[in-house]
Amino acid sequence: MAQDHFLSFNKSKYLKWAGALCAICIGLYLADSPPIKPGGGTWLGYGLGTLGFGLILWLMAFGLRKRAYRSNLGSVRGWLSAHVYLGLALAVVATLHTGFELGVNVHSAAYVLTLAVIASGIWGVILYVRQPALMGNLLNGQTLQNLGSGLRDIDDQCRKAAQGLSPDIQRLVKNSSTGRIFASRWQRFSGKNPDCATQRTVDALAEKNNGASPAQRELYNLQFRRLQQLLRIREFVRSRTWTEVWLLLHVPLSFGLLASLVAHVVSVFFYW
Numbered sequence: 001m002a003q004d005h006f007l008s009f010n011k012s013k014y015l016k017w018a019g020a021l022c023a024i025c026i027g028l029y030l031a032d033s034p035p036i037k038p039g040g041g042t043w044l045g046y047g048l049g050t051l052g053f054g055l056i057l058w059l060m061a062f063g064l065r066k067r068a069y070r071s072n073l074g075s076v077r078g079w080l081s082a083h084v085y086l087g088l089a090l091a092v093v094a095t096l097h098t099g100f101e102l103g104v105n106v107h108s109a110a111y112v113l114t115l116a117v118i119a120s121g122i123w124g125v126i127l128y129v130r131q132p133a134l135m136g137n138l139l140n141g142q143t144l145q146n147l148g149s150g151l152r153d154i155d156d157q158c159r160k161a162a163q164g165l166s167p168d169i170q171r172l173v174k175n176s177s178t179g180r181i182f183a184s185r186w187q188r189f190s191g192k193n194p195d196c197a198t199q200r201t202v203d204a205l206a207e208k209n210n211g212a213s214p215a216q217r218e219l220y221n222l223q224f225r226r227l228q229q230l231l232r233i234r235e236f237v238r239s240r241t242w243t244e245v246w247l248l249l250h251v252p253l254s255f256g257l258l259a260s261l262v263a264h265v266v267s268v269f270f271y272w
């Protein structure tokens with residue numbers, strides 16, 4: 001079970017819950033024949049509004065659960081699965097709550113923001129599905145450490161393999177191990193470093209490979225592996241950077257939604 005993907009967590013339990021919730025809400029909406037126009041002002045409308053508000057508060061609580069490392073309130077993976085599916089169900093709940101009536105007012109603003117947060121959530125899911133290693137990072141923060149220690153292991157082997165080889169080659173190995181993963185912050189967005197010291201070392205060793213000793217060929221193989229590991233690290237950092245950018249959208253939008261929700265509820269109850 002620990003290896004469940006968050007989208008299919010626990011036999012897609014939360015997908016089923018969300019589906020059932022939508023079916024019940026749609027059924028009630030179709031069966032309802034209120035004395036006034038369907039929407040937020042009917043009994044069902046109040047019920048759906050309260051449900052939607054509760055869902056939003058609970059969706060926002062995911063930020064707290066994510067950081068409560070010692071919590072035993074279920075796994076982060078399970079929470080995320082529920083967050084995604086119940087977050088999508090919120091689109092149905094909120095739409096039925098509006099009774100399909102939209103205008104340029106504080107009520108519709110809350111609805112549009114709800115849809116915007118949900119849409120940004122879908123983008124986040126796409127990022128996580130494209131780079132599954134990010135999930136490990138979210139769950140235990142270990143991915144980058146593991147990748148980094150893999151790199152250090154290769155460097156240890158390179159130092160041993162280079163012993164007894166020419167100073168020229170020793171310098172190449174040293175340059176490679178002290179080279180930077182990224183030369184600037186901006187490269188984190190592209191995941192590329194065109195001035196990579198390990199790439200230069202691999203190229204230089206490839207040139208010297210003709211007639212080289214077995215130790216030198218071994219060194220070339222190790223440097224080649226180092227380059228592959230570096231590419232994995234850069235790709236991981238690239239995805240993580242985009243997830244951070246994404247969170248900069250998803251989280252402030254959520255807080256904006258909360259503020260507009262308060263304005264919506266206050267205006268309904270006090271100024272109606």
Ligand code: HEM
Pocket residue numbers: 056059060061062063064066080083084085087088090114117118119120121122124125128138243247250251254257
């Ligand atoms: C109104 C609805 C929603 C609200 C208020 C909301 C709010 C939040 C909050 C507060 C977090 C925690 C972020 C943090 O503190 O680091 C979060 C995380 C997340 N949300 Fe939503 N969300 C909503 C809907 C959705 C939907 C519909 C999806 C997907 C379809 C989604 C996908 C995600 C994902 C993947 C994360 C985890 C990101 C991470 O921690 O790296 N959200 N959301």
